[in-house]
Amino acid sequence: MSQTGEAGTEAEAEADVETDDGTFVGTGLNRVEDHRILTGEAEYIHDITPEGCLHMALLRTTHARADIVEVDTSGAEAHPECELVLTGEDVAAEYNPMPSGLSGIEEWALARDSVKFVGEPVAMVAAPDRYVAEDLLDMIDVAYDTQDPIVDPVDARRDDEVVHEGLGTNVPDEEEFVFGDVDAAFREADTVVENQYSWGRISGVPLETAGVVAEYDTERDRFDIDCNIQLHTLVDDTVYEPLGYDPGDVSLSVPPDVGGSFGTKIAIHRYCVLAAIASKKLDGTPVKFVEDRIENLQGGDMHSSDREYLVRLACDDDGTIRGLDVNFVDDFGAYPRYPVNQTLKPLAVLTNAYDIEHVRYNYELVLTNKTAQTAYRGFGVPPHLYALEMAIDEAAREAGIDPYELRQSNLIGPDQVPYTLPSNNVYDSGDYPGALAELKDTVEREERTEGGLLDPEVVTQQREEGKYRGVGYSVHIEPGVSGSDWTDRQRTDRETLAERSREDVAELPEYLQGSVDEDGTVVVYLATDTSGQGHQTILKQLLADELDLLPSDIEVSYLDSAEAPTEYGTAASRMAVMLSGAAQGLAGEFADNFERLAAAHWDVDRTDVSYRDGAVHRANSDETLSLADLAAIDEDYQESLTAAEYAYDHPASDVEAFDEAFTQKYPVYPTAAFAANAPIVEVDIETGAVEILKFYSLRDCGTQLNPTIVEGQAMGGLAQGIGAALLEEFSYDDSGQPQAITLFDYLLPSVTNVPEMELLHTETPSPFTPTGAKGTGEGGMIDGPASIAVAINRALEPFDVVVDEIPATPHRLRRKLRDADE
Amino acid sequence: MSTDTTTDRPTREISVTVNGEEVTAEVEPRLKLSDFLRNYVDLGSVRVGCEHGVCGACTVSVDGDIAKSCLMYAVQLDGKEVTTVEGISEAGSLHPIQEAFHEEHALQCGFCTSGFIMSAREFLAENPDPTRAEIKAALADNICRCTGYQNIFDAVERAADNMEGD
Numbered sequence: 001m002s003q004t005g006e007a008g009t010e011a012e013a014e015a016d017v018e019t020d021d022g023t024f025v026g027t028g029l030n031r032v033e034d035h036r037i038l039t040g041e042a043e044y045i046h047d048i049t050p051e052g053c054l055h056m057a058l059l060r061t062t063h064a065r066a067d068i069v070e071v072d073t074s075g076a077e078a079h080p081e082c083e084l085v086l087t088g089e090d091v092a093a094e095y096n097p098m099p100s101g102l103s104g105i106e107e108w109a110l111a112r113d114s115v116k117f118v119g120e121p122v123a124m125v126a127a128p129d130r131y132v133a134e135d136l137l138d139m140i141d142v143a144y145d146t147q148d149p150i151v152d153p154v155d156a157r158r159d160d161e162v163v164h165e166g167l168g169t170n171v172p173d174e175e176e177f178v179f180g181d182v183d184a185a186f187r188e189a190d191t192v193v194e195n196q197y198s199w200g201r202i203s204g205v206p207l208e209t210a211g212v213v214a215e216y217d218t219e220r221d222r223f224d225i226d227c228n229i230q231l232h233t234l235v236d237d238t239v240y241e242p243l244g245y246d247p248g249d250v251s252l253s254v255p256p257d258v259g260g261s262f263g264t265k266i267a268i269h270r271y272c273v274l275a276a277i278a279s280k281k282l283d284g285t286p287v288k289f290v291e292d293r294i295e296n297l298q299g300g301d302m303h304s305s306d307r308e309y310l311v312r313l314a315c316d317d318d319g320t321i322r323g324l325d326v327n328f329v330d331d332f333g334a335y336p337r338y339p340v341n342q343t344l345k346p347l348a349v350l351t352n353a354y355d356i357e358h359v360r361y362n363y364e365l366v367l368t369n370k371t372a373q374t375a376y377r378g379f380g381v382p383p384h385l386y387a388l389e390m391a392i393d394e395a396a397r398e399a400g401i402d403p404y405e406l407r408q409s410n411l412i413g414p415d416q417v418p419y420t421l422p423s424n425n426v427y428d429s430g431d432y433p434g435a436l437a438e439l440k441d442t443v444e445r446e447e448r449t450e451g452g453l454l455d456p457e458v459v460t461q462q463r464e465e466g467k468y469r470g471v472g473y474s475v476h477i478e479p480g481v482s483g484s485d486w487t488d489r490q491r492t493d494r495e496t497l498a499e500r501s502r503e504d505v506a507e508l509p510e511y512l513q514g515s516v517d518e519d520g521t522v523v524v525y526l527a528t529d530t531s532g533q534g535h536q537t538i539l540k541q542l543l544a545d546e547l548d549l550l551p552s553d554i555e556v557s558y559l560d561s562a563e564a565p566t567e568y569g570t571a572a573s574r575m576a577v578m579l580s581g582a583a584q585g586l587a588g589e590f591a592d593n594f595e596r597l598a599a600a601h602w603d604v605d606r607t608d609v610s611y612r613d614g615a616v617h618r619a620n621s622d623e624t625l626s627l628a629d630l631a632a633i634d635e636d637y638q639e640s641l642t643a644a645e646y647a648y649d650h651p652a653s654d655v656e657a658f659d660e661a662f663t664q665k666y667p668v669y670p671t672a673a674f675a676a677n678a679p680i681v682e683v684d685i686e687t688g689a690v691e692i693l694k695f696y697s698l699r700d701c702g703t704q705l706n707p708t709i710v711e712g713q714a715m716g717g718l719a720q721g722i723g724a725a726l727l728e729e730f731s732y733d734d735s736g737q738p739q740a741i742t743l744f745d746y747l748l749p750s751v752t753n754v755p756e757m758e759l760l761h762t763e764t765p766s767p768f769t770p771t772g773a774k775g776t777g778e779g780g781m782i783d784g785p786a787s788i789a790v791a792i793n794r795a796l797e798p799f800d801v802v803v804d805e806i807p808a809t810p811h812r813l814r815r816k817l818r819d820a821d822e
Numbered sequence: 823m824s825t826d827t828t829t830d831r832p833t834r835e836i837s838v839t840v841n842g843e844e845v846t847a848e849v850e851p852r853l854k855l856s857d858f859l860r861n862y863v864d865l866g867s868v869r870v871g872c873e874h875g876v877c878g879a880c881t882v883s884v885d886g887d888i889a890k891s892c893l894m895y896a897v898q899l900d901g902k903e904v905t906t907v908e909g910i911s912e913a914g915s916l917h918p919i920q921e922a923f924h925e926e927h928a929l930q931c932g933f934c935t936s937g938f939i940m941s942a943r944e945f946l947a948e949n950p951d952p953t954r955a956e957i958k959a960a961l962a963d964n965i966c967r968c969t970g971y972q973n974i975f976d977a978v979e980r981a982a983d984n985m986e987g988d
Contacts, residue, residue: 030924037932038920040867040907044933047866131852207871207879207933207967259869259933260967293872532931532968708927715970716930743876743965751961751971780970 016550024541024551025771028708031537032551033257042257045211045228046290053213054083054282056275056289057133059123059140060299061115064149064369064736065163068113068122068142075139076125082136083285084126084278088112095277096242098269101336102365103491104167109242109273115144116163116334117371118738119299121270126278126287149369149736153331154308156366163334163367173340173365173490177347179422180358185323189314193394198805199383200729201306201331204376204720205748206531208259210268210300211290214275218284222249223276228258230265231569233527234508236561238269243276250276252561254529261531262720262781263375263571264302267337298741303730304376305342306331309387314358315395319406323358324351326387330363330380333370340365340490342375346384347423348479348667353432353674354392354410359422369736377720377781379572381479386786386806389474393793393802403790404440404473408433411475418767424661425479427672428766428774430700432475435676435762439698440473442760443678447471453680453693462682469693470795471680476783478701479669480775482572483508483650489665497665505662508568509647510578512539512586513559516642518635520628522547523555524586528569530558533777534709535570539579541706542771546587548613553627565647573775576705577671580771581648589644597641598625601633651769671766671774673701675714677787679755683795688814690726690792691755698760699779703772707761714780715757721784723749726807836900840865841909849896855889856880858896859906867907867936871965878964881937882906888944890963907936910943919943919981928977930968938964942978952982 036042073085088110127133156170212227232252240250278287314323396403414431448454485506511527540551591611598616608619615624634642652658652670678696727747740746765772789803799820833848871879880891883905911917945960
């Protein structure tokens with residue numbers, strides 16, 4: 001089991017401050033994770049270097065599409081410090097391919113016959129240090145037969161040439177969903193607006209890159225792998241299957257501190273597999289690999305959504321939206337990781353916060369010679385909300401209605417929740433029109449008055465200088481807490497699907513395990529990993545309340561993948577809700593066990609004992625047994641009654657409204673956190689540069705378990721949303737060469753890009769979850785880009801310029817402004 | 823990284839004062855300062871995020887000036903003084919900047935935190951009573967991917983207040 005990495009006593013004592021009503025949940029409890037990080041004591045994956053460890057480096061191709069003619073490793077092998085060289089053929093001779101996100105695609109940890117994207121690893125070496133390992137890469141000669149790469153996803157659909165010969169097409173998956181009578185809605189509407197929108201390839205780019213230290217145990221023929229993979233108890237199959245070992249023989253452990261992931265580290269299995277193979281080849285010598293930043297950006301298997309949209313809206317002259325028609329092409333690169341999940345997840349927020357009955361949703365999943373796509377915060381939802389909100393703006397222009405009014409009049413009303421979407425997901429609670437109105441009142445009061453950012457005089461004055469200000473209002477839903485088998489819809493036969501019943505649905509619970517130390521400390525083990533979300537703090541708060549203890553009485557640690565059951569873990573904004581349920585369940589098991597043990601010890605009936613205030617009390621007596629007493633007694637009885645475990649199913653399990661979505665494998669996300677946003681932007685029409693002057697956001701994620709952490713998630717997510725909207729992009733040139741392989745090209749927002757945030761919070765508890773909490777880990781990234789684009793549209797109204805490409809970089813806006821001039 | 827090498831790679835002896843302690847080592851001229859501090863002196867607070875001078879996670883203090891240690895070679899440090907997060911407070915206690923980061927929730931994953939602390943420390947030493955614009959300029963060379971900066975900004979402002987009179 002992993003170290004807890006727990007904070008020192010200073011942080012412990014401070015953690016024991018309750019709210020006024022005597023609970024720890026609901027306080028902005030300072031994080032117990034901080035102390036070790038602030039002092040430099042925290043151990044991230046790059047800090048783990050066992051004695052005698054060798055270092056791996058990867059030779060990556062510079063060609064987007066080529067056949068491998070020959071790999072000559074003799075130069076490297078002749079080097080006195082070379083410990084190991086492996087090629088794709090060496091791996092294929094003894095191991096299995098890596099799992100693919102789609103059937104019919106074979107991918108190996110090292111390329112065998114051909115390379116399909118720039119940065120794809122072709123050979124690996126191991127040496128005593130990384131510097132020497134990288135020297136060795138220069139001594140490997142690879143002969144290629146290059147071909148013209150397939151780069152443009154729209155053209156790729158013609159299949160003139162294909163990325164994967166065996167597949168025979170570049171469009172391995174597509175599906176059309178029709179909800180309601182879409183044709184009639186479009187036929188009968190007064191107007192149909194139609195436009196194309198482009199969402200550039202972006203990703204999480206956590207500050208810590210991927211890393212692994214693998215050690216093969218020669219005696220037991222198994223692997224111990226330390227790595228910073230996300231969801232290590234769920235996606236461990238991506239490591240043990242290529243190795244050809246049983247799950248119990250490949251133990252993945254994740255350090256208590258991971259330097260960010262945002263979804264991207266779900267797909268770092270290639271590195272884990274290669275380091276493990278190398279360690280086995282080297283008779284158990286540990287092998288370490290940490291991606292450098294260039295590897296991470298060009299070939300780190302972690303790019304995300306890259307979409308071209310065509311959106312149509314059917315509207316009446318009074319602003320009523322009758323129908324929505326969404327079509328998109330998603331460029332997944334050469335090896336899709338979680339493709340259909342990402343193209344389907346928007347079904348969970350199909351119409352965003354609007355009440356639209358008739359909807360068509362159609363996607364084409366395209367393969368090209370680019371780096372693989374995997375998960376990034378929001379998992380396919382941010383581009384959908386962006387394209388939809390741009391279409392709404394278009395409809396408002398067409399109808400000559402103020403976009404705020406058009407949005408207000410189409411929002412789902414508070415009397416309509418719980419609201420079942422055409423795609424069968426259910427929004428749990430919330431007053432979206434109320435939130436938008438409240439936000440607008442605030443902004444108008446604070447900013448469209450003397451001295452405010454939107455003071456009409458100031459706005460006019462700025463315009464004379466070529467600086468155009470605007471504020472855009474929009475509401476966004478964040479789908480939270482996924483947890484069932486909808487994600488394998490693409491592999492499900494449609495006839496089978498039609499006959500499926502609720503009982504056939506496999507759910508993905510959240511598991512907790514705990515025990516009591518001899519000093520009475522409750523040690524709880526998470527079956528997932530963490531990368532900055534503060535799970536240790538949140539779980540202490542939850543369990544302290546449930547067990548009538550102090551947070552400092554509880555330690556939180558982690559299970560490795562071999563110890564834990566196959567679990568889902570930290571993704572899809574799950575943990576606040578899933579840990580709420582799991583903590584309640586675990587506490588119930590604990591209390592039950594404590595009472596049984598005490599009853600046996602006192603030799604009394606179960607009804608004569610009760611657990612409260614951190615001890616078991618005997619009826620009609622002053623006798624109590626503390627947790628430390630119980631641990632000592634348990635030692636004698638040997639009944640393990642101071643240990644407990646619990647798996648919490650899912651909040652939607654008992655809610656009938658979700659049955660249809662569950663059985664038909666539509667995305668089920670039972671919590672709808674929401675945000676009403678109003679960024680105030682200023683566009684310099686001479687340069688095309690956008691400055692966000694202030695970002696107002698009214699946010700609601702139900703009950704806030706820890707308001708400080710909630711706000712941190714919101715501000716961090718919004719910063720990523722700002723990067724997506726204005727700065728970040730992995731573009732490729734016509735020869736398939738990636739154009740952003742350093743942080744000079746892939747621009748992450750700095751403090752100068754992120755404005756003052758004015759965050760307002762309301763709490764509308766979820767009726768579906770144990771504590772009323774809603775998932776809120778992805779919010780700002782989901783709602784940020786669309787709302788910034790709405791604001792830019794308002795600012796550039798005088799020029800009729802709209803944002804139809806994300807990111808809205810200066811050169812793109814400048815081009816549009818120039819065209820508008822002519 | 824192992825200090826003994828099996829081949830004749832060129833090395834040079836350097837002597838550096840690290841967090842007040844004299845460290846002497848035989849290093850290759852190509853060894854980055856960040857790798858020297860992490861692997862030879864075992865200073866885990868020095869985080870490596872990009873190795874091309876953008877992210878600032880490896881920021882340390884060299885002779886009183888902040889430096890991105892991935893952009894320097896260890897041999898350039900011969901005869902100089904280096905300070906890292908391990909050297910800014912007594913063991914077990916927190917520097918006022920570290921305390922402010924904790925109080926303001928100015929860290930999430932924490933991978934950028936050491937760099938921000940070193941940048942802020944240098945900045946506040948030179949400018950103990952900064953304006954918000956000055957704080958913004960001082961933090962512009964460090965990247966945080968989690969927090970959205972506002973809390974970092976607030977933490978530096980709080981630290982400035984708390985350190986007044988120091």
